[in-house]
Amino acid sequence: MAKKPTTSARTPDFGKAGRLTIRTNATGATINTSAGEFMHCELRVVGTQALFSFACRHRHLRSGTDFQPGHAFVWDHLNHAGDLDAPSDAYSLVLSFLQAIKYTFVMEHRNGAGAVLKRLKDIDYESTSSEDVFRDSLIIFTV
C-alpha cells in the first residue's frame, strides 16, 4: 500500500509561504560505489525559470544553467570518475522560488545496471513568495 504523502498545515514549512509534500524522504543512505551503484536525480519545475543548485560539501555539482532551458532536469552522480570527493559526504539541493512556484525532486539509489534499489527522495516543494529558498540535504556514505 502506498504511503500517504505528508502535507503541511497552515504554518509555512519554509520561508514565508513554503509548502512541502513528502512522499519519500531519506536523511542518509549507504551506496556501494565500488559495485557501480550511484544516485539518479530528477528535478521538475513549474514556473518560468528554475533556479537551483545541487552541491556536495566540496563543490557545486549541478544548476539550471548546466542544462538547456526547460522544466525537467535529470542527472546521475557517483557513476563518473572524479564524482566521489569523500567516503561520506553531504549533498544539498537549494531551490529559489524567484521564478518558480513548484519543484518536484526525485532521488534514487540505483545499481550499476540502472535498476532502482531505493527511492531516497520524492518531494514537492511549493511557494508563492519569490524571496523563499529551501535547502534540502542528505548524507551519502559510500563503501
Next chain:
Amino acid sequence: MRAVAICLIADILLTAGPVAAQTTDACLSRPTFSAWLNCRIEAAVVRKAGASGEEKQAEPPSLANNSTSLLDLSSAPDFIGVGLTLLGVRRSGGDDTASTTSVTATAYSLVAAAQGADIFNAGFYERYANWRRVSFTVGQQAAQNEGKGLDQRATIVGGKVLLLNSRELSRSDNLGAVQGALNKAAISTAQTMFAVTALLWSHSDQKRTLPQFTTEALADANFKAALTALPPSTWPDVDRLIEGNLRDQVALNTELVGLIVDIKRRPQLSIASTSKLRTGTGPDEHRFAAIFDYGLATRLSTTLNASVDFVRGHDALIRDATTGRAAGALNLKVRTGNPLQSDEPTSLAVAADAIRKGGEWTYSAQLKIDVAIANGVRLPISVTRASRADLINEKDVRGLFGFTIDLSKVAAALK
C-alpha cells in the same frame, strides 16, 4: 544557606536558557530534519541580515469615465487581466452607477493560446519575453445620465507597447548573480548539514554509528524525539556551527532581496493608445499617451502620464476638440500582515492630473486605496475631486469602487 540559594538560582538561570531555547524551538514543527535545519538557517540569516520585505494594470484604462484609476501604468498583467468598476457615488447627485468593464491580454497570452503552450513553461516564457511587452485592451463603458453625446455607451479598445523594460526577471544579467550566490549557498548548506549531523551524533548516546544515527534517528518519524532527547548543551554548539557557516546564506538572501527590490524600482516606459468608440453619430474619443513608472524607494513609486486627447464629433452637438493632459501619482505599498490571505500588499495612491483645453485648465485629484483580497484579486476604491468648470461648472467629488483580477497570479496561486 544563602550560598546554596545563590548556587540554586545560578544553576536555574544557567540551564533555563538552553532548555527554553530547545523547548520553544519553532523549527521542531517542521516535517523533516532538512526542513528543521533550513528553518534554523533561515532564523540565523534573519538575525544576521534583518527581515526583508504590483505594478501591473488590470484596471480599466484611465480614459474610461468610471475607471478607478486616474493614471495608466506602464505594464499590463503577464497574461490576462480583468477590470470592473462596480459602483460610483457622486456628491452632486446624478446617475453614476454605470459600470465599466475591460479585459487586457498580452500578445504573449495570445501566442500561448494559439500554440496550446503552457504559459508557465520556462522555455516558452523566456523565448517569448518580448511578446509580454505588447498588450491589448477591449471593454465597454455603459451609458450614463441621459445617454447622449459623451454619455452614450462606448466600446473601449486600446493597445500598449512597453518600450523600456528593465524589470524583466528572466534577463540573464538579472539572474546571474543570484545563481552564483545559490551555488555557494548550496555548498555551505552541505557543509552545515554534515557538521550539524556529526555534532548531534556526538552529543547523543552514540549507541548507533553515524550512518545509523543519520538514517534512523534523523528520519522523518524519529528526528523530533531524537533532537528533544539531546542534552541542552547541544544547542549553543549547533547555533555556533550554523552562524559560523552563514556568510554564503546571508549573501544569497541579500542577493535575492536586493534583486527583487532593485527590479521593482527600475524605470519602465510605455506608449499607449486608447479609444472610446460609439455607434451612429456618437462622438469618438482617443488618447495617445506616454507612461513612465519609477520606484523612488522600496515601497514608494511614481507614475507619470503625458497624453494628447482627441474628441471627434459626428454631428453638430459635439465639436472636435484636442486637449493636452499631464498626470502624476505617488503610490505607497502598505504591509497589511496579509489579513485577507494575500501575499500582495495593499497600496495607497495620491494622484493629480491637469488638462489644457481651449486655453483653460481643469484639474483633478484622487486618493485611492487598492486592497489585495487574494493573490491577483484586488479591490480598488477611489475618491476623485475635480474642477470640472468646462463641463458642469461646479466642483465634483466622485467615489468609485472596482474589482480587478490578474489571471496570471490567480493561475500561479492555484497551480
